[in-house]
Structure formats: C-alpha cells, structure tokens
Amino acid sequence: MSSVSLESLDVSYGNVQIVRNLDLNIRDGEFLVLLGPSGCGKSTLLSAIGGLTDVSGGRILFNDKDVTWTDPKDRGIGMVFQSYALYPTMSVERNLSFGLRIAGIDRAIIEKKVKWAADLLQIAHLLDRKPSALSGGQRQRVAIGRALVRDADIFLFDEPLSNLDAKLRAELRLEIKKLHKTLKSTMIYVTHDQIEALTLADRIAVMKDGIIQQLDTPLNVYNKPANEFVGSFLGSPAMNKVEGALVADGDHLSFAAGDFRLDVSRYPFTQKVESGRKVVLGLRPEHILPASGSAAAIEGKVSLVEPMGSSILAWSVFDGLSLSHLVGQDDGCEADRTFAVTIDVQKASFFDVETGWRL
Amino acid sequence: MMRQAKPAVARRPLNYQEVWGRVGIYAFLGVVALFFLLPLYVMLVTSFKSMDEIRLGLIFSLPRQFTIDAWVKAWTSACTGLECTGLRVGFGNSVKILVPSVVVSILLGAVNGYALSFWKVKGANVLFACLLLGSFIPYQVFIYPLVRVYAQTGIYGSLAGIVLTHVIFGMPVMTLLFRNYYSGLPIELFKAARIDGAGFWKIFVSIILPMSAPIAIVAVIMQVTAIWNDFLLGLVFAGRENLPMTVQLNNIVNTTTGERAYNVNMAATVLTSLVPLAVYLLSGRWFVRGIASGAVKG
Amino acid sequence: MGAEFTRHVKRNLVAYIALLPMAAVVIFAYLGTMAWSVRLSFSSSKLLPRSDFVGLNQYVTLFDTSRWLTSLGNLAVIAFFFLLICFVLGCLLAIFIDQNVRGESLFRTVFLYPYAMSFVVAGLIWQWILNPDLGIQATMRGFGFSGFVLDWVVNPRMVLYAVILATVWHGSGLVMALILAGLRGIDGEIWRATRIDGIPAWRVYLSIVLPMLRPMIITSLVLLSISIVKMYDVVVAMTNGGPGTASEVPAKFIMDNLFERANIGLATAASTVMLITVLMVMAPVIYSQYFRKSGRAA
Numbered sequence: 001m002s003s004v005s006l007e008s009l010d011v012s013y014g015n016v017q018i019v020r021n022l023d024l025n026i027r028d029g030e031f032l033v034l035l036g037p038s039g040c041g042k043s044t045l046l047s048a049i050g051g052l053t054d055v056s057g058g059r060i061l062f063n064d065k066d067v068t069w070t071d072p073k074d075r076g077i078g079m080v081f082q083s084y085a086l087y088p089t090m091s092v093e094r095n096l097s098f099g100l101r102i103a104g105i106d107r108a109i110i111e112k113k114v115k116w117a118a119d120l121l122q123i124a125h126l127l128d129r130k131p132s133a134l135s136g137g138q139r140q141r142v143a144i145g146r147a148l149v150r151d152a153d154i155f156l157f158d159e160p161l162s163n164l165d166a167k168l169r170a171e172l173r174l175e176i177k178k179l180h181k182t183l184k185s186t187m188i189y190v191t192h193d194q195i196e197a198l199t200l201a202d203r204i205a206v207m208k209d210g211i212i213q214q215l216d217t218p219l220n221v222y223n224k225p226a227n228e229f230v231g232s233f234l235g236s237p238a239m240n241k242v243e244g245a246l247v248a249d250g251d252h253l254s255f256a257a258g259d260f261r262l263d264v265s266r267y268p269f270t271q272k273v274e275s276g277r278k279v280v281l282g283l284r285p286e287h288i289l290p291a292s293g294s295a296a297a298i299e300g301k302v303s304l305v306e307p308m309g310s311s312i313l314a315w316s317v318f319d320g321l322s323l324s325h326l327v328g329q330d331d332g333c334e335a336d337r338t339f340a341v342t343i344d345v346q347k348a349s350f351f352d353v354e355t356g357w358r359l
Numbered sequence: 360m361m362r363q364a365k366p367a368v369a370r371r372p373l374n375y376q377e378v379w380g381r382v383g384i385y386a387f388l389g390v391v392a393l394f395f396l397l398p399l400y401v402m403l404v405t406s407f408k409s410m411d412e413i414r415l416g417l418i419f420s421l422p423r424q425f426t427i428d429a430w431v432k433a434w435t436s437a438c439t440g441l442e443c444t445g446l447r448v449g450f451g452n453s454v455k456i457l458v459p460s461v462v463v464s465i466l467l468g469a470v471n472g473y474a475l476s477f478w479k480v481k482g483a484n485v486l487f488a489c490l491l492l493g494s495f496i497p498y499q500v501f502i503y504p505l506v507r508v509y510a511q512t513g514i515y516g517s518l519a520g521i522v523l524t525h526v527i528f529g530m531p532v533m534t535l536l537f538r539n540y541y542s543g544l545p546i547e548l549f550k551a552a553r554i555d556g557a558g559f560w561k562i563f564v565s566i567i568l569p570m571s572a573p574i575a576i577v578a579v580i581m582q583v584t585a586i587w588n589d590f591l592l593g594l595v596f597a598g599r600e601n602l603p604m605t606v607q608l609n610n611i612v613n614t615t616t617g618e619r620a621y622n623v624n625m626a627a628t629v630l631t632s633l634v635p636l637a638v639y640l641l642s643g644r645w646f647v648r649g650i651a652s653g654a655v656k657g
Numbered sequence: 658m659g660a661e662f663t664r665h666v667k668r669n670l671v672a673y674i675a676l677l678p679m680a681a682v683v684i685f686a687y688l689g690t691m692a693w694s695v696r697l698s699f700s701s702s703k704l705l706p707r708s709d710f711v712g713l714n715q716y717v718t719l720f721d722t723s724r725w726l727t728s729l730g731n732l733a734v735i736a737f738f739f740l741l742i743c744f745v746l747g748c749l750l751a752i753f754i755d756q757n758v759r760g761e762s763l764f765r766t767v768f769l770y771p772y773a774m775s776f777v778v779a780g781l782i783w784q785w786i787l788n789p790d791l792g793i794q795a796t797m798r799g800f801g802f803s804g805f806v807l808d809w810v811v812n813p814r815m816v817l818y819a820v821i822l823a824t825v826w827h828g829s830g831l832v833m834a835l836i837l838a839g840l841r842g843i844d845g846e847i848w849r850a851t852r853i854d855g856i857p858a859w860r861v862y863l864s865i866v867l868p869m870l871r872p873m874i875i876t877s878l879v880l881l882s883i884s885i886v887k888m889y890d891v892v893v894a895m896t897n898g899g900p901g902t903a904s905e906v907p908a909k910f911i912m913d914n915l916f917e918r919a920n921i922g923l924a925t926a927a928s929t930v931m932l933i934t935v936l937m938v939m940a941p942v943i944y945s946q947y948f949r950k951s952g953r954a955a
Contacts, residue, residue, distance in 0.1 A: 050550070052550045073557075077554060083547050084547075085548045088570060089569035090569075102557050146551070146555070158547075
C-alpha cells in the first residue's frame with residue numbers, strides 16, 4: 001500500500017501544456033477519482049503517474065519515495081485501460097501471468113496468484129480462452145485481473161467502464177467498489193462519468209484544462225461546488241444557472257433577476273458580500289421543492305414535464321424566470337397548470353459573475 | 360422445411376436503356392480483357408511452336424504441332440552471351456538472392472516500424488522522412504557511389520552485395536508498411552505490456568510479432584515480386600556469377616546472333632514470369648492490399 | 658536539458674540501438690551516396706572519379722548533349738500519355754467492374770496480372786508482338802491486308818508509342834485496383850442520397866465519387882510517376898533506346914554514361930538533375946500524404 005504525492009507537476013506534448021503545476025496528495029488506501037470532460041488532462045495525468053508519459057516538470061512520490069523517473073514496472077502499479085488492452089494472441093491465463101513470467105517468478109506461485117485473481121473476479125472458467133472469445137464485461141474483468149496478480153500497491157483505472165453498456169457498467173462499478181473494500185489498496189480512477197465518480201470515490205478531483213478545480217468528498221463536490229464549472233459539470237438533471245444581482249430588501253439581502261426575487265439571508269456566504277454585487281445563482285432541480293402550505297412558497301406556471309421514471313422533471317416559469325425542478329409522481333404537476341414551490345436557499349450556490357468562484 | 364412459393368409479383372418493366380447499358384459494360388470490359396490477355400496468349404502459343412511454324416507469320420494461330428522443345432532449350436541450353444547453360448542458372452541465382460533479401464528486409468522493416476510507432480526516439484521521424492523520400496529517387500543517383508563502396512569492402516559482385524542492396528532499397532516500403540500497420544494497433548497494448556515489465560524485445564516478440572501475420576504476408580508478397588522482377592540492381596551489383604533470371608532473360612533474347620529463336624525467347628519469358636505470376640494468382644486480394652497499404656497511410 | 662536528454666535516451670536505449678541499421682542506411686546508403694553523386698557532378702571525372710572542381714561544366718555539356726535532350730523529351734512524351742491513358746483506363750475499368758458485373762474477380766485478375774510481371778518481360782512480349790516481320794503486321798498482311806503497317810518498334814517516329822503501349826498494359830491495372838478499392842469504401846448511403854436527388858450516374862462519379870477518392874488517386878499517380886522516372890528495364894528489353902536514340906530515356910542515359918561510356922561526371926550531373934526534379938515534385942506530396950495526419954500524438 002502506498003500514498004501518492006504529486007508536486008507541482010507539468011506534463012506537455014510539444015508546446016501544448018496538458019497538466020499545469022499540479023499538486024495532489026492521495027492518501028494510503030484512498031479511492032481517488034479524477035473527473036472531468038474529455039481533453040481536461042486527466043488521462044495524461046494518470047499516464048504520468050504510471051510512468052508511461054514523461055513529465056516535463058515537478059515530482060511524483062510514492063510513499064515519499066521519488067519515482068518520477070522510475071520504470072513503470074518498478075512502480076508497484078497495476079493499470080486497467082478503457083480498451084482493455086488484452087494481448088490478443090494470448091489466452092486469458094497467459095494474459096494474467098505475462099508480467100509475472102517476465103519477472104521470473106516461480107511457476108507454482110504464478111499459478112496460485114492467477115487462480116486467486118480469477119476466483120475473485122469469477123473468470124476461472126475462462127482461463128483457456130482467447131480475448132476475442134470474451135464479452136466486453138469479461139474482457140474488462142480479465143484486464144482488472146491482470147492488475148490484481150501484480151500485487152500492485154496502487155491501481156490505476158483509465159475510464160475502465162466507458163466501453164460497456166449501461167447494465168454491465170453498473171455491475172462492474174459495484175465489483176470495483178467491493179474490490180477496493182477487500183484489497184484496501186490505493187486506487188486512482190479516471191472517468192468523465194459523474195455517477196461513477198460519485199459512487200466510487202472517497203474523494204473526487206474535478207479537472208479542467210489541466211488544473212484541479214476542486215478536490216473534496218463526493219458530497220461536498222456535489223453540494224458545495226467550488227465554482228460554476230464544477231456545479232454544472234456534476235448533477236443530472238443539470239443545475240439551473242441564473243445571472244442576477246444581490247439587492248438589499250429592507251433588512252435582509254435578496255437575489256434579483258428581472259421580476260424574480262429570492263430571500264438569501266439564510267445562505268452561508270463564505271465572504272462578505274454587499275448589495276449590488278453581480279452573482280450567478282446555481283440551483284439544483286431537487287432543491288426546488290413542491291410547497292407544502294409554507295408561506296415562503298412561490299407560484300409558477302408549468303410549461304413542460306419530462307417524466308424520468310422515479311420522478312418528474314418539470315420546467316416552470318416563476319416571475320418570468322424559467323427553472324427546472326423535480327417533483328414526485330403524485331404531486332399533481334402537469335403542463336399549463338400553476339404549481340407552488342419553495343426554494344431551499346441553504347443548498348443553493350452563488351458564484352461570482354466574473355471569476356465563477358463560489359461566494 | 361417446405362419452401363413456400365413466392366407470390367407472383369408484377370416484374371419491373373424492362374428498361375431498354377438499362378439493358379444497352381449492361382451490354383456496353385460487358386463489351387467494354389471484354390474488349391479490354393482481350394487486350395490484356397493477348398500478350399499472355401501470344402507468349403504461350405509461340406513458346407509451343409517450332410521455328411518453322413513461327414516463320415509462317417501467324418502470330419495468333421494455335422500451334423499445329425505442340426512441342427516443348429523450346430521450353431527445354433530455354434531452361435537448359437539457351438545462350439546468355441557466351442555461355443549456353445539456359446535459364447536454370449539464372450533461376451537458381453534469383454532464388455539465392457531472393458530468400459535472404461526477403462527475410463532480412465522484412466525483419467528490419469518490422470523492427471523499424473515497431474520502434475517508430477511505439478517508442479520515442481528523437482530524430483526518428485526525420486530519418487524516416489529521409490528514407491521515404493529516398494524511395495522516390497531514381498536508383499541512378501545512388502548506384503555509382505554504392506559500387507565504389509562495395510568495391511572497397513570487397514562485396515561488389517557478390518551475393519552479399521546484391522542482398523544488401525535489396526535490403527537497402529526495400530527498407531522504405533517495408534518500414535512504411537509495418538509502421539502504418541503498427542500505428543493502427545491500440546497503444547494501450549504497449550502500455551499494458553510496459554507495466555507488466557516487458558522491455559523492447561520482449562514486447563516485440565511476445566505481443567507485436569504474433570499480431571503481425573496479416574502484414575507479414577503482404578510484405579512477403581511485395582518483396583518476392585519486387586526482388587524477383589528487379590533487373591537494374593541485379594545487373595549492376597550481382598556480378599557475373601549471380602546474375603538474376605531477369606538479366607539472363609534479357610541476355611538470351613537481346614544478345615543472340617543470327618536468327619532469333621522466338622519460341623525459345625517466349626518460353627524463357629514465361630519461365631521468368633512464373634514465380635511472380637504464381638504469387639499473384641495465389642495471393643489474390645493480398646496483392647492489392649500490398650499495393651494499397653504500401654503507399655497510402657492506413 | 659542535457660540531464661533530461663540522457664535520462665530519455667537511457668529509458669529508450671534499446672529502441673535507439675534497434676534503429677541503428679535504419680540510421681546507417683539513411684545516412685550512408687541514401688544521403689551519403691546522394692551527396693557523393695552531387696559532388697562528382699562538379700568534377701571532371703571520366704572513367705575514374707576525380708576530386709577536382711570544374712563548376713557547372715558538366716551541366717553545360719549535359720544540356721549540349723543531344724542524346725540527353727532527346728531522352729528528356731522522350732520522358733515527357735511518355736509521362737504524359739502513360740499517366741493520362743493509365744489513369745483514364747484504370748478509372749473506367751474500376752467503375753465498370755463496380756457495376757455489379759458477373760465474373761468480377763476474373764476481370765480483376767486479368768487487368769492486374771501484368772503488374773505482377775517484370776518490366777523486362779513486358780518489354781520482351783510487346784517487342785515480339787509488334788515485330789514487323791513475324792508479329793501482328795505480318796499476320797494482318799497474311800490475311801490479305803497487304804498495306805497494313807504496325808512497325809512501331811522499328812519506326813523512330815512511333816517507337817515511343819510502342820513503349821507507352823507496353824507500360825500502359827503493365828500499369829493500368831494498378832490504377833484499377835486502387836480506385837476499385839476506394840469505390841468499395843464509399844458509403845452506400847451516398848449512392849442512395851444521389852438517387853433520391855436524381856443525379857445522373859456519370860455526374861455522381863465525376864463530382865462526388867472521384868473527389869472522395871483523392872487519396873487513392875494521388876497514390877496511384879505517385880506510384881505511376883515513380884515508375885516513369887525509374888523507367889529503364891522496359892526500354893532496355895524492348896528497344897535498347899533505339900532505333901538510334903529514338904526511345905532513349907534519362908535513366909538509361911545515366912547508366913550508359915556510368916558503365917559503358919565512362920563519363921562519370923556527365924552521368925552524375927544528369928542524375929543530379931533527376932534528383933532535383935524528383936525532390937521538387939515529391940516533397941510536398943510526401944509531406945501531405947504521410948506526415949500531416951499520420952503518426953501518434955504521444
């Protein structure tokens with residue numbers, strides 16, 4: 001087991017800087033997810049941690065030992081790729097044991113390890129097959145198995161579930177979570193899928209343009225996004241974003257956008273804000289609740305409903321402002337009716353208009 | 360299972376324009392096919408005729424009396440210049456040149472292609488660009504200095520010399536062929552093997568080579584035909600003792616004195632074409648793949 | 658930078674070593690010989706190479722030599738007709754074969770087999786067929802057409818067309834194969850779309866399909882052009898440059914001056930001219946074809 005520290009890491013291809021001056025400390029046994037849109041540098045960062053991409057500046061430490069220039073095979077890592085990267089001409093058994101055989105490990109031990117990994121991943125009956133005779137899910141299990149037999153201290157996952165269909169993805173996600181619980185190894189997992197990130201991670205690092213935007217627990221990243229990008233990247237259905245200004249409304253502070261007014265005196269601002277400040281309000285659909293006789297309810301006209309199975313996403317206009325909000329199946333929300341809601345201001349987010357950072 | 364009769368459907372009315380179009384297509388293809396086959400036909404019928412029959416001046420007629428004398432003579436006793444030992448010597452020389460040249464050039468091409476597509480070697484792309492450019496340049500630019508260097512090192516006019524020459528001039532296409540093929544393989548495969556601890560040669564031998572069968576077949580087809588058909592390099596570098604079949608063929612046909620034995624000439628021509636023709640007919644679509652992949656990326 | 662580079666080399670050391678043969682070939686066999694040839698072209702070398710410097714004298718002599726000028730003119734004529742006919746014929750064949758014809762693979766095989774044979778063979782066969790005494794001309798006269806004339810190989814004014822005929826026979830299959838491969842790669846939905854739009858078939862080929870086949874077209878033209886510039890074997894086998902110098906080509910001019918006329922300075926000057934011409938034409942093509950989109954980012 002190992003901790004991982006990245007110290008002011010730079011990675012570039014030619015003149016293009018992919019990762020910029022990045023610091024990151026991953027604790028021993030932690031499950032860290034690198035989350036971001038494609039091209040944000042997350043896979044490059046993972047590749048650098050694995051030693052497959054040369055860094056152009058900074059240091060990589062495993063357990064406080066500098067491994068920046070250590071060969072990939074000597075880093076004590078296992079890696080699982082999106083395309084599985086199984087050796088197509090070798091059987092599953094040979095795929096699993098290839099690394100051990102290169103290392104010159106005793107046959108009996110190799111056999112034991114392969115059996116252990118195969119049992120753990122339920123692929124023991126596939127050992128004699130070639131990768132081409134396996135389904136996508138089975139291939140990815142073999143790829144995970146290849147990392148397992150290496151006795152790796154650190155597991156690197158590069159979008160391992162992206163090539164699978166939705167059902168298999170959920171199944172293997174659970175499998176990986178169990179694996180982490182059993183092995184207690186450090187795992188670094190790259191994905192662009194927020195559900196994977198939220199379900200698997202101890203902590204999520206949200207990346208954009210080679211820079212970590214926020215590093216925190218899934219709940220905090222979701223509930224208290226550090227900036228507008230993080231707020232809108234996470235969450236489905238997406239967060240409502242409204243540009244407006246803070247105004248003094250008698251003795252309390254309100255958010256105003258056109259005719260729309262929202263009392264924000266209960267919002268925990270992280271800094272002193274004054275009336276007249278231009279802000280962006282970020283409001284998740286599930287934080288606009290059907291009103292239950294409360295006085296603070298506001299009424300809107302429903303323009304469109306999208307049933308999503310367990311709940312319904314409704315689009316309604318409140319004082320000239322169109323917002324999406326979640327309602328239950330029995331709340332009687334239908335198009336062209338009026339509907340009353342209350343807004344949970346404490347769970348809203350305010351961002352600075354210019355910088356996008358959380359207020 | 361019983362097959363149900365299809366219900367009668369009104370047939371699409373015959374479109375005369377379409378019918379004439381089809382006739383035109385077949386007529387064109389047929390005429391051109393005849394033009395392409397004509398030389399092969401003439402070559403074959405001539406080779407089975409006697410000289411008396413050839414003197415009648417009926418080049419397209421079938422031989423009245425089939426004789427394989429010309430073939431025997433072409434193979435065993437036709438004169439190439441002063442020696443009259445037939446084409447079999449040239450055939451043997453061509454085989455001796457062909458086998459090592461094909462093996463070495465393909466192996467080198469595979470290693471080059473592998474190193475170029477998976478490893479980061481500074482300056483490698485510049486080298487490769489020069490190599491490619493070299494393949495477009497007429498041999499005449501390189502020949503004289505090469506002859507001098509070979510003469511100095513004592514391999515001029517030897518089997519080693521001609522093999523080395525084929526390896527040199529086959530390198531651009533072979534490298535390009537393998538590089539393009541390997542660039543199409545997922546790079547994750549290489550990364551996974553690196554993490555498994557495999558080094559340059561281990562990855563090449565255990566993972567890349569076993570996946571190279573399709574492109575290796577293409578490479579063999581291309582090199583066998585190219586080297587067998589070579590004339591210029593064999594003429595200059597092989598030396599008197601190792602002249603390949605094409606050069607011997609040209610000597611048989613074009614340096615004879617007295618009346619030309621056209622039947623022997625044509626038999627010799629067919630014999631010289633047998634190897635590439637066999638490769639072509641047996642390889643089918645692989646041959647086309649070789650032409651295409653040797654030149655276009657992907 | 659220094660330390661970093663050392664580290665990089667250490668990590669990829671085996672790859673550097675594996676590419677040494679390629680580096681040696683590029684540096685010595687291609688670039689080195691090229692430079693040597695160019696250097697010799699500025700010397701007064703005759704039978705043996707000399708290291709003096711006579712400026713552009715050899716080039717002045719070269720362009721005063723009528724044989725060289727003839728061979729350049731011949732090459733231009735051959736190139737023009739050869740490229741034009743091969744391309745048009747190859748495209749037509751490919752398009753016609755693509756019309757769902759029966760016996761498609763037979764047609765393909767027939768049109769491409771000459772390409773598998775050596776140029777020497779192509780030259781010799783056509784030399785025989787066009788032989789005025791016993792070939793087509795004699796046969797036709799035998800049928801009673803006493804005025805029939807087909808004496809291309811011995812007629813100085815027509816001999817180039819004999820060479821063109823043989824090379825077209827040899828090379829059009831290449832265009833056919835490449836274009837056909839391209840046609841097969843075109844999405845069927847494009848055809849359905851054009852049918853909905855009611856565009857006539859010839860128009861679709863000309864305005865939509867051929868532009869889509871650009872890479873194939875460039876490839877086939879490049880391959881054909883190389884074979885023209887390198888053209889030597891077919892001329893030696895078919896006419897040996899004659900009658901007189903009527904079918905002389907640059908590659909043969911250089912070879913004759915190198916090995917028979919012992920005029921190394923003149924030969925290397927001629928080869929330098931060819932080198933520069935090829936470089937000017939090919940460099941942009943190579944760049945756009947092989948480097949713009951190819952290779953890996955990592």
